Amino acid sequence: MADARARLLSLLSLLQTPRLWPGTELAHRLGVSGRTVRRDIDRLRELGYPVHAEQGGFGGYRLTAGTAMPPLLLEDDEAVAVAIGLRTAASQPVAGAAEAAVRALGKLLQVLPARLRRRVDTLASSTVAHPFSVATPSVDPDALVLTAAAIANHERLRFQYRDEGRHVEPSALVTYGQRWYLLAFDLDRDDWRTFRLDRMTQPVPTGARASKREIPGGDIGAFVASRTMQMAPTYPADVVIDAAAADVVDRLGTPPPGTLTDQPDGTCRWLAPPDTLEWHALRLASIGLPFRLGGPPELAAHLRSTAALFQAATAKPIRDNPFTGQVDPPERLLAHVEIVTEGR
The missing domain is CATH 1.10.10.10 (Winged helix-like DNA-binding domain superfamily/Winged helix DNA-binding domain)
Structure with a gap:
């Protein structure tokens, strides 16, 4: 028996x-x-x-799927992967997923052997969220699960995307820049496409089998990242920062993107790789050091417009200021804001 x-x-x-x-x-x-x-x-x-x-x-x-979910059998590595995935889901922008992920994680941790719980805790404690997380549109969790099932079952998928019908062979789900993307082969366009899941509606598996296709380049994450970058104009940047490279490198990340070299006058020059204007501005703001912009002109214009928004936001007094208990004069507010750009 x-x-x-x-x-x-x-x-x-x-x-x-x-x-x-x-x-x-x-x-x-x-x-x-x-x-x-x-x-x-x-x-x-x-x-x-x-x-x-x-x-x-x-x-x-x-x-197959039934009327009720039967118990699942998970190998050790699978159980650890599910636990880490549930921790991640609790912080992902999926509508209603955080609470459900916490409940599911509690049930899983209750039955995990001590040795596996230690592995989960070790991995979780070694993972740090990106400091530039921003609010993003929510993804329908049902659409996310349905799309994942279509990928697992090698099944073709139909859905609406920006009010246009699409017929694809789904390949992978990828999180990039705090968003969910579907990488799929578009049958009508005979080419690979990436789709933001928050813009997908009415996904329906067709029942037809999807073909096995090789991802261009073989790296799914790199392919989605390159396609995403192509959706918005990108520019390289030339920046001189008033500090030594050793004092800047940690603020840009290790290794820093592009090249960072010391200059004879004690400053350093950062040649940043192509990126969006918004991301360049975010990186420059995060440095927290005076800098001078050599180019491109588009980034200089973007920084000026961003500086104007901040200046306008601080030019008018805030009545009943909850931090000071009084009306703050504009001079006091503007004293904390200094944005210097050298455009062309």
Whole structure:
């Protein structure tokens, strides 16, 4: 009986991998006959697991969705990955996901062995959120789950994107810049495309099988990042910062993007790689040191307009100031704001 129970758990673990399992392969994996596999399949169905059988030479068994979610069997690495993923989901901009992720994580940690809980805690404590997190549009969690299922099942997907119908073969979900993106092969345009999930509506799996395609370059994350950067104009930047490179490098990140070299007069010159004007401005503001901009003119104009917004925001007194209990004069507010740019 103990062997039968262990075999049943092994069979369930195999079936929880989303694919079609031929009966002969299951029998080989479990070291039993095809008749025993069929008997074990019937036993799983009696326990409430919806195991679907497909007949024919290319048939087999697969675990499908049922009316209730049966218990899942997870390997050690899978359990740790799920726990880390739930921690991440709690801070991702997915509507309603934070509370659900916390509840699910609590249930998982309750049953995790101590050795796995330590691994989860170690990984979590070693992970630091990006300091420039910003509010982003929410993603429909149902659309996120449905899209992920279509990817796992190698199934084509239809959805509306900016009021336009799209028909794709989904390949991967990627988080980049605090947003969710779908990387997919667009069947109507015969090319790879990236889609922001917060702009996708009415996703519907078609049931048609998706082809296996190679991602250009082989690196999904790099491909999505490059496509995302192409959506907005980017510019290199030439900046002289009034400090030595050693005092600036940690503020830009290690290693810093582009090149950072000391100058004879005690300053350093930063040649920043192409990026959006908004991101350049954010990086320059985060340095917290005086700087002079050599170019491009577009960035100088952007910094001037941003400085004008800050100046306008501080030029008018705030009545009933909650921080001081009185009306602050403009001179007091403006004394804390100094933005210097040298445009062309």
